[in-house]
Amino acid sequence: MREMKKIQNRSVAFFAVLALVGLVYCSPALCAGEKVVKVGNIEPLSGPSAAVGQQGKNARDMAVEEINAAGGIKSLGGAKIEMIYADSESKPEKGVAEAERLINTEKVHVLTGCWNSSVTYPVTAVAERYGIPFIVPVSVADKITAQGFKTVFRIAAKDSWWTRDQFAFLKDMQKEFNTKLETVAFVYENGDWGKGFAEQWKKLAGEAGYKVVLDEPYPSSATDLSPVVQKIKRANPDVLLLTSNAADAILLTNTLAEYKVKPKAIIGSGGGHADPSFLQATGKNAQYLFDIVEWETDVNKPNAREINEKFKKKYGYNLAGESVDAYIAIYVLADALERAGSLDPKAIRDALAKTKLTTGPAMIAAYDAIEFDETGQNKQAALVIVQINDMGKGLERITVWPKNARRAGYTPVFPAPQK
Amino acid sequence: MIYVLEDLINGILMGSIYGLTALGLTLIFGVLKVINFAHGSMLMVGMYAAYWAVALTGVHPYLALVLVIPVMYLFGHAMQDIIIKPIFKAEKQVREPITVIIVTTGVWYILDNLSLLVFGPQYRTLQDNPLRGKMLEFGDIMISVPKLWGFAAAVATALAVYLFLQKTRMGRAIRATSLDREAASLMGINQYRIYNVAFGIGTATAGIAGVALVPFYNVFPSVGVLFDIKGFIIVVLGGLGSIGGALLGGMIVGVIESVGPQVMTATWTEAIVYALFLLVLFVKPSGLFGVKYDW
Known part of the structure; x- marks a missing residue:
């Protein structure tokens, strides 16, 4: 124990010096590397809905790549978004177990998923219990946003x-x-x-x-x-x-x-x-x-064609409803993180609740804006x-x-x- | 009334194809006394083999059998010889080695995910083949031509496997091993060679089932799982190890699935199939056509 203390003391001193040096010398980009936003994503990556899960993953990855390449989250000192994926196999019990793991072991700041309404529904309860904001791109069952939960935010229209x-x-x-x-x-x-x-x-x-x-x-x-x-x-x-x-x-x-x-x-x-x-x-x-x-390749929206072309070039197929909402979800998250300026789940949640997004790549769907009502449903989903x-x-x-x-x-x- | 006849025919045709998918499962169990959890994946490999053989060459789907049967036989043979045999040797004293079941589960996961990696998650169908969408029409009754072909393939395969087991020297050796592997070994039968052959034949029948399915079904990496669950039910219904039982068990499931929905929703027929499965386990655990006493 004492040994440990010593090491701790020593490392504290070491970091203090390092921080001092950092203050003087460190370029902003170098310091930025330290903060990471961890996003846990539960998707059906295998099993009968593996195809759609993979599309959602690809769309998320493309959005994250763009955001990170553009300098990450600026209000968090250029923090990068790190994606952690978990496979639900379309099974509710697997989804719940993975949500627990992502929150407790991986210490994610935000959850997204889970495509299958039957998986998303029980996962909302897990997210609510831990107070972790949970962005739901497409699970459309009404009851997902009808439980009086404060942490669930849905992008797509409900059923x-x-x-x-x-x-x-x-x-x-x-x-x-x-x-x-x-x-x-x-x-x-x-x-x-x-x-x-x-x-x-x-x-x-x-x-x-x-x-x-x-x-x-x-x-x-x-x-x-x-x-x-x-x-x-x-x-x-x-x-x-x-x-x-x-x-x-x-x-x-x-x-x-x-x-x-x-x-x-x-x-x-x-x-x-x-x-x-x-x-x-x-x-x-x-x-x-x-x-x-919620989306079609011929939709008349700025950037829609370009983003679809980029996606198609990267992954070999067109964006579809699921992938568009997943892509939007990441931009909604980035926007909320910018405004929250903190990795505290509660701050992120409050920022998400105040979302009013009308510009940027998130606007490729036929929605006029992205704005959540008090249940967490995107009011403008069309x-x-x-x-x-x-x-x-x-x-x-x-x-x-x-x-x-x-x-x-x-x-x-x-x-x-x-x- | 005429509808019942139409549904009955569809049920028998589709059911025989289910039976064909389960044939290899029952054969491999009968001989190795091991449930092959990778059987659905082998069906999936068979379906992809058939799909690509037809898609790339444009031949009649059933001509692909010329390629699919030997390829699948060698695949099964090699899998048993390289992956499963060492485990058998390590657990010589055990009659039904659990570790082999675990290994086949591993093979299942590896194959499914490998195909996800190689072929991608897309659903594929053979769009332009001479069987797709063909129907025979007798007044109000419509019969699917590709399913009729599948029925013929199932009956022919079951008959061929049965005759092979009854009439040939190798067949007798396989039966001897399945009855008592020690005694068979004492008679000079190399049990591991028999296992290789049985696994090869079982895998080849999965390939034939793949050929029967691709003209009207779609192919995707986890397609095997859908048929696998049915396969287990069919094999238990018909009796583990029974070739004819697999075919008849398949037909029973097919008829329930096809006639049932006309008086209830399709969701309920699934429950009835499982209920029948439990009933058979309670009343006649050896299955409808299985051997009651297995030393």
């Missing part, structure tokens, strides 16, 4: 807004194309996300007077979806609303085409339908499908609806709704051809 916009879109399309839609079918993955959507759909369908002809949750791990497709075929709905992860979105789209099921409109809910490999894996079968997303179609350059996603965001010169194909 009640997604479903609200899907039905607003249906209403607008009927008017614009003078086509009546009467029956709807709901087919969704049986996790938190799908079930959350379905609940909203039921309410909205009742209010709008649609007849629900099918309400079908299915396991996302299904290896054969033809039984579900048969049910859709026999129910013969005008509109098919889907909530799917990637593997099942692909399987469902291909199987629907095989069984020649052609509702007037099929509307996805982002997720698997927005996966960059979805179009490659479904090809023509996905033509005329509608999908609701959504667009796209249609998959071939405009002579292969299949692409074309923004069609809201009408003021529609790609110039494009007329949506609605209802889908019945041949």
